[in-house]
């Protein structure tokens with residue numbers, strides 16, 4: 001076998017909100033031997049996430065909502081996250097601006113694309129595009145909260161970045177995309193932009 005990977009069979013074993021597929025593949029190992037593998041793949045589409053931050057006040061906007069895996073696994077009644085959503089066919093920039101207003105009530109003017117990342121590449125297809133945007137309290141045009149008819153019931157939180165970072169260490173924030181963006185904010189010095197520019 002010359003190629004690294006040959007798909008032998010693909011079978012959709014469940015199709016609902018997402019699609020669960022079982023693949024049979026021949027994989028050429030680095031030593032040249034070919035190994036037959038079975039792999040499952042869950043696809044719910046790609047998504048986008050955004051950190052809203054206010055350098056003037058040192059705050060970030062986060063959302064709190066019910067997430068079934070965290071409830072089933074640990075009894076957590078809610079997770080604290082950055083605003084995020086599934087693309088549903090739209091481009092990441094357009095979708096995240098709409099999502100930010102739906103979930104947080106803040107109108108986003110300049111969403112900066114930062115990078116992309118696979119959420120959990122062992123078996124999940126999802127790739128997220130990450131964004132950051134400055135906001136000010138005057139950018140609030142609604143209450144947010146998400147779409148009730150989709151079952152969303154989202155509480156909007158505004159916290160100092162320092163408090164949010166401490167909540168990672170205390171275990172109150174356990175969502176990976178949120179940890180990643182909060183740490184990015186610290187590493188990139190997002191809160192220092194205004195002060196050093198003036």
Ligand SMILES: Nc1nc2c(ncn2[C@@H]2O[C@H](COP(=O)(O)OP(=O)(O)O[C@H]3O[C@H](CO)[C@@H](O)[C@H](O)[C@@H]3O)[C@@H](O)[C@H]2O)c(=O)[nH]1
Nearest residue numbers: 017045046047048049084085086087126128150151152177
């Ligand atoms: N019918 C149905 N609806 C669902 C299901 N799972 C979620 N939903 C509803 O669909 C909504 C989709 O809302 P979005 O804001 O578009 O997505 P999200 O759930 O916030 O997802 C974001 O965060 C996820 C967790 O990190 C990411 O996986 C996802 O890509 C995205 O970034 C959810 O809030 C929920 O109400 C399901 O299995 N069935």
Ligand SMILES: [Mg+2]
Nearest residue numbers: 083084085103
């Ligand atoms: Mg969402």
